[in-house]
Each structure stands twice: as C-alpha cells, then as structure tokens.
Amino acid sequence: MPPRIAEIHEKLKKRELSAVEIAKAYIGAVERLNPELGAYITLTPDAALAGAAEADKLIALGGDIPPLCGVPMTVKDNISTKGVLTTCGSNILNNYYPAFDAEAVTRLNAAGAVLLGKTNLDEFAMGSTCETSFYGTAKNPHDTGRVPGGSSGGGAAAVAAGIAAYAIGSDTGGSIRVPASFCGVFGLKPTYGAVSRYGLIAYASSFDQIGVIAESAEDAACVFDAISGHDxxxxxxxxxPRGKTLPGISDGVCGLRIGVLTNLFEGLNPVIADKIGAALGIYESLGASVEPVSIEQFDMCLPVYYILACAEASSNLARFDGVRYGYRAPEYRGADEMIRKTRSEGFGREVKRRIMLGNYVLSSGYFDAYYKKAQLTRGAMRRSFSAAFEKADVIVCPTVAVLAPKLGDMMNADPVEMYLTDMCTVSVNICGLPAVSVPVGADRRLPIGMQLIGAKFSEGLLLRAARAFELAGGVVLRPAVGGDPLAV
Amino acid sequence: MSETKKIEKSEIKKLAGLSKLSLTDAEIDSLTGDMRSIIAFADKISGAAISVGDDDYGAARELRADTVGVGECFTPGVLLSNAPTDDGAYFILPRKCP
Structure with missing residues (x-):
C-alpha cells in the first residue's frame, strides 16, 4: 500500500531517506505508471527536486519539521500554480501559465510540500467521470477499464496508485468525493469558506471549494489544517479562527448521534447498502447512536444544482475570449468572430452544454421559473439540513449510488445520466456544508464510499468519525495498478 | 411550466449567440437533442414547494474594501505574458469590429 504522510514524515525525521530520495522514487513511479493511468496532465520533476532539496536543508538544521515538509503531492489542474501550465483540462487554456499561486498552494509551499505535477480533471471540473478532459481520460487504478470518477479523477487515481502522497482538488458538486469513492481513498470537501478559493479557476463560485484527497483520515486532517484559515x-x-482537526482525530465517536439519510437508501444498490449498514453497526459498537433523518425536497437537489451552477458557469466562463490569455483561433475576421471561434474551438461539448443551459435559465422569460425558483429552493434545503443537525451530529449516506462505470459508458449516454452520478453529493455544495468520503469496502474489487456530512465547520468531527471507522473496521483496498513507490 | 417546453433548433441558435459560440449544423442538431433532455430534467424544479422566508440564501455579505494591495500587484509585462498578441504595453485585438 502507498505510504501515508506520517510514515514519510517519520522516514525523513529518522533520516532513513532524504526528501530528494523520496522525490526521486515518486518521480520514477509517476513516469512508470502515468502513461497507463493518465492521472497527470503536467509533470514538474525539476520543481519537485528543488522543493525536496529545500526540505532537506530544513531537516539538516535539526529540530521539528512541518508534517508536510518533503512529502510529494499533486495539485488539480484548475488550481493556479505560478509559472506551471494550468489548463483546467481544456484546450482553451492549453498555454496558460499563471502569474501567481493559489492561496492553498502558497500555504503548502510554506509547509514544505513537494509538487510532483498537475492532475487531470473533467474540463473546467464539469463532469463526474474525468472523461471530458481535453488531455485524455484518467483511469481507475482498481480497474483501468473504468473511470476514476470526476472531476478530480486524476488526483484520486494518483493517490490510490501511490504516485502522490496526497492531492489537492476542488469540489463543486462532488468532484472530490465521487472520485475518492470510486478510487477507494478519503476525500474531504470542506465547509464553503474554510479554504481560500483565491487562485481556483472558477466554475460555480457559490459552490466551488478546494479540498483534499488522501490515503487516510489523518492525512486529510493534516493537509486540511495546512490549507484552511482566513484569507x-x-x-x-x-x-x-477555527481549531486544528488533527489533535482530536483519535477521540472516538462515543456519544455521537449519527443520522442515516433515508432519502438516499430507497432502491439503493444492495451491496452498497450492506457495506454502509455494516459501517453503521461498527459505529454503534463504538458507542454512537444511529437514527433515521430525512431532508425535505431532497429530490430537488439535482435540478437546483444544475440550474444554479450552470448559471454561474455561463458568467464565469465568459472571460475566456482569446484576448488576454489562452488559446486564440488562428483565422478570423474581426473581434467578434475571433471570440466566437476561439470559444467554439477551445471549449469541449460538456462545457458548451453547461454554458448554454446557464444562459437559458438566466434568459428573460425563464429567469423566475428556473433561476429564482432554484435559489428559493436552495434556501429551503439549507434550513432543512439545519433542522436535521438538531437531531444528528453527523449524517451518513452513500457517496455515490453506483460503482465506477466502464470507460465510455457515460460519454455515450444521455447527459442527464452523468448528472445523476452526483445525486448523493450536490446537496452538500448547495448548503455549503463539509463532507468526507470514507472507503467502506468493495464489490468485485470496485471500491465503495460512505459519505459523512456535518454542520458548517465541523471538519474536526467528521474526520474524527472517519478515523474511528478506519481504526475499527477500515478496509484495505489494494489497487491493480500502483503500490508503494518507496518499497522499490 | 406545467408542461415540458420543447426546445427548437432556433432556440439553440439563439442560445449559442448569447454564449458567444459558433456551432456547425451537426452540432446544432446534436445539442438540440441534449438540451431537450437537460431542460426537461431542469423542469423538475417546477415541482419544488417553497414558502415565504425561503429567499434568504443570497443575503448580502459585506464586501471587502476595494483597496489596492490586498492581493498581489503585477507589472504590465507579467499581465501580458499570457496574451496571444500584445505590443509590450497593451493587449492587441483585430482592428475590424463588425
């Protein structure tokens, strides 16, 4: 199994390996496995070795070193990295080199992180399978004939295969949790506002949130503590100011009130339902109580999400016009044709669909029926979740109601089929809540994830609950591709 | 919205215009089918039950002061470094604007 952050930290602290040796091992593993997995769009071996050399200098001084110092990691390719190609998985940004780092990246650099590269995603984070990327499809390390989930599929595949110790991703409607579930790793979507969005290239600004994909709840806590905080x-x-999540992560779940979200268990795949049921039994054995909860109008989640997110996307993506950065169409007559051709050649089909849906719901004559109604429903859902958190500390449901689909299945289906993949995850973004996806088992070697949802700024509680399950009943899901790069 | 509205090709062309996209005839055909399906799906929102008091999500936040120096400041050279065409001081656009 790939090493966890604390294991790498121990090796560095005890001088068993230098940061440069660890970086070289990971770079070698990336170069061996990435052609098969397509997890990375851009590799940054020079930056990784330079970062590792800096970490070694700090270690040589003696004393405490930050837990992420010298640990190799990756950043989703819609998060700005100064001087490093940042494509958003789109042709329209095929030559874009940001002039600044995202705040989350700045904080990780200060903590001594070692950047291995930029990971693959659905174009502009619009997708649930990682198949809409202009740079090819990422594959699931548990079965390379299947998708890793999306949109942060490259990051989840990299962590699962051991070609990054952790990954920074973004989650607008499930984009960290869905791939974490399909790839059998932990995915933390923080509370809206907990991690700065500065430098995250916007898809839907009132939903977008930067978060973490990691091998364990402890690793996710360690990274979240480094990137969160006011900006x-x-x-x-x-x-x-909020407290750190790592110090209390092993405090257990005795007395915790767990609400089971009944809306998502009707007609659920029985294998997924059984795995989550077993996890709930473990929680009860650890002293937690389990009660059903429901959210009013939960069946409106997906229409609300797609109406509002696409409306915001149509505005956010209006900036891509070939004037100041990115791709520009080679032939045109006049500025207007240049902009139209640039956008038509630069954007892929799914992005065009979502921009057009956004413009439709914002159009005169449709605004009240779609956009305004969806905003009102968003308010009602937020209050319904608040009422549920009066009865429960943590709400449990599946992360995804299906197993990882085969490559191409979703791309050849009706677009609404892909949207349904996000059924269990979008409510969290609609209401700005934190949630974590925890691996709870597998069906025919395909991982299954359980989602823990909390009230705002309850990341510490969620990670504690995730850690408790991991210790008491956690499953070891060995990928078909990848392993421990430090064992070679 | 009690009945699902059927999207016609003319509406797709209009939406493409609003979206600053040029679509081929084949793309219009294919996107018309996609958008019919997606908008039928979005139409489910008509069944949402809302009441007075639900309109509070977008409550106004206090905006930060529009102060120079809160973020990083960049030189024109840095800002132009990603431009497809520039003259060292400005972004360059085609002269003809029909």
Whole structure:
C-alpha cells in the first residue's frame, strides 16, 4: 500500500531517506505508471527536486519539521500554480501559465510540500467521470477499464496508485468525493469558506471549494489544517479562527448521534447498502447512536444544482475570449468572430452544454421559473439540513449510488445520466456544508464510499468519525495498478 | 411550466449567440437533442414547494474594501505574458469590429 504522510514524515525525521530520495522514487513511479493511468496532465520533476532539496536543508538544521515538509503531492489542474501550465483540462487554456499561486498552494509551499505535477480533471471540473478532459481520460487504478470518477479523477487515481502522497482538488458538486469513492481513498470537501478559493479557476463560485484527497483520515486532517484559515483575498473566506482537526482525530465517536439519510437508501444498490449498514453497526459498537433523518425536497437537489451552477458557469466562463490569455483561433475576421471561434474551438461539448443551459435559465422569460425558483429552493434545503443537525451530529449516506462505470459508458449516454452520478453529493455544495468520503469496502474489487456530512465547520468531527471507522473496521483496498513507490 | 417546453433548433441558435459560440449544423442538431433532455430534467424544479422566508440564501455579505494591495500587484509585462498578441504595453485585438 502507498505510504501515508506520517510514515514519510517519520522516514525523513529518522533520516532513513532524504526528501530528494523520496522525490526521486515518486518521480520514477509517476513516469512508470502515468502513461497507463493518465492521472497527470503536467509533470514538474525539476520543481519537485528543488522543493525536496529545500526540505532537506530544513531537516539538516535539526529540530521539528512541518508534517508536510518533503512529502510529494499533486495539485488539480484548475488550481493556479505560478509559472506551471494550468489548463483546467481544456484546450482553451492549453498555454496558460499563471502569474501567481493559489492561496492553498502558497500555504503548502510554506509547509514544505513537494509538487510532483498537475492532475487531470473533467474540463473546467464539469463532469463526474474525468472523461471530458481535453488531455485524455484518467483511469481507475482498481480497474483501468473504468473511470476514476470526476472531476478530480486524476488526483484520486494518483493517490490510490501511490504516485502522490496526497492531492489537492476542488469540489463543486462532488468532484472530490465521487472520485475518492470510486478510487477507494478519503476525500474531504470542506465547509464553503474554510479554504481560500483565491487562485481556483472558477466554475460555480457559490459552490466551488478546494479540498483534499488522501490515503487516510489523518492525512486529510493534516493537509486540511495546512490549507484552511482566513484569507482576505477571498471575500467568502471564513474570518473566524477555527481549531486544528488533527489533535482530536483519535477521540472516538462515543456519544455521537449519527443520522442515516433515508432519502438516499430507497432502491439503493444492495451491496452498497450492506457495506454502509455494516459501517453503521461498527459505529454503534463504538458507542454512537444511529437514527433515521430525512431532508425535505431532497429530490430537488439535482435540478437546483444544475440550474444554479450552470448559471454561474455561463458568467464565469465568459472571460475566456482569446484576448488576454489562452488559446486564440488562428483565422478570423474581426473581434467578434475571433471570440466566437476561439470559444467554439477551445471549449469541449460538456462545457458548451453547461454554458448554454446557464444562459437559458438566466434568459428573460425563464429567469423566475428556473433561476429564482432554484435559489428559493436552495434556501429551503439549507434550513432543512439545519433542522436535521438538531437531531444528528453527523449524517451518513452513500457517496455515490453506483460503482465506477466502464470507460465510455457515460460519454455515450444521455447527459442527464452523468448528472445523476452526483445525486448523493450536490446537496452538500448547495448548503455549503463539509463532507468526507470514507472507503467502506468493495464489490468485485470496485471500491465503495460512505459519505459523512456535518454542520458548517465541523471538519474536526467528521474526520474524527472517519478515523474511528478506519481504526475499527477500515478496509484495505489494494489497487491493480500502483503500490508503494518507496518499497522499490 | 406545467408542461415540458420543447426546445427548437432556433432556440439553440439563439442560445449559442448569447454564449458567444459558433456551432456547425451537426452540432446544432446534436445539442438540440441534449438540451431537450437537460431542460426537461431542469423542469423538475417546477415541482419544488417553497414558502415565504425561503429567499434568504443570497443575503448580502459585506464586501471587502476595494483597496489596492490586498492581493498581489503585477507589472504590465507579467499581465501580458499570457496574451496571444500584445505590443509590450497593451493587449492587441483585430482592428475590424463588425
């Protein structure tokens, strides 16, 4: 199995391996496995070795070193990295080199992170399978004939295969949790405002959130603690100081009230239902109580999400016009034709669909019926979740109601089929809540994820619950491709 | 919205215009089918039961002060470094604007 952050930290602290030796091992593993997995769009071996050399200098000084110092990681390719190609998985940004780092990246650099490269995603994070990327499809390390999930599929595949110790991703409607579930790793979508969105290239600004994909709950906590906190550059950033999540992660779940989200268990795949049922039994044996909860109008989640997210996307993606950065069509007559051709040649089919849906729901004559109604329903859902958290500390449901689909199945289906993949995850983004996907088992070697949803800023509680399950009943899911790069 | 509205090709062309996209005839045909399906799906929102008091999600937040220096400041050279065409001081666009 791939090593966890604490194991790499121990090797560095005890001088069993240097940061440069660890970086070289990971770079070698990436070069061997990435052609098969397509997890990375851009590799940054020089930056990784330079970062590792800096980490070694710090270690040589003696004393405490930050837990992420010298640990190789990766960043989703819609998160800005200064001077490193940042494509959003799109042809329209095939030559874009940001002038600045995202705030999350700045914080990781300060913690001594070693950047291995930028990982694959659905174009502009619009997709649930990682198949809409202009740069090819990422594959699931548990079965390379299947998708890793999306949109942060490259990051989840990289962590599962051991070609990154952890990955920074973004989650607008499930984009961290869905691939974490399909790839058998942990995925944390933080509370809206907990991690700065500065430098995250926007898809739907009131839903987007940067988060973590990792091998364990402890690793996710370690990374979340490093990237969270107030940032004045993001006006939606939470201004209040919050405690770190790692120190209390092993405090257990005795007395925890777990609500089972009944809306998502009707007609659920029986294998997935059984695995989550077994996990609930483990929680009860650890002293937690389990009660059913339901959310009013839960069946409106997907229409609300797609109406509002696409409306925001149509506005956010209007900036891509071939004037200031990115791809420009080679032949045109006049500025208007240049912009139309650039966008038509630069955007893929799914992005065009979502921009057009956004413009449709914002159009005169449709605004009240779609956009305004969806905003009102969003408010009602938020209150319904608040009421549920009066009765439960943590709400449990599946992360995804299906197993990882075969490559191509979703791309050849009606687009609404792919949208249904997000059925269990979008409510969290609609209401700005935190959630974590925890591996709970597998069916025919395909991982299954359980989702834990909490009230705002309850990341510590969620990660504690995830850790408790991991210790008491956690499953070891060995990927078909990949392993421990430090064991070679 | 009690009945699902059928999207016609003319509406797809209009939406493409609003979206600053040029679509081929084949793309219009194919996107017409896709958008019919997607909008029928979005139409489910008509069944949502809402009541007075639900309109509070978008409550106004206090905006940060529009102050120079909150974020990083960049030189024109840095900002132009990704431009497809520039003259060292400005972004360059085609002269003809029909």
């Amino acid at each position: 004045p550059k993001d006006m939606t950033s939470d201004p209040f």
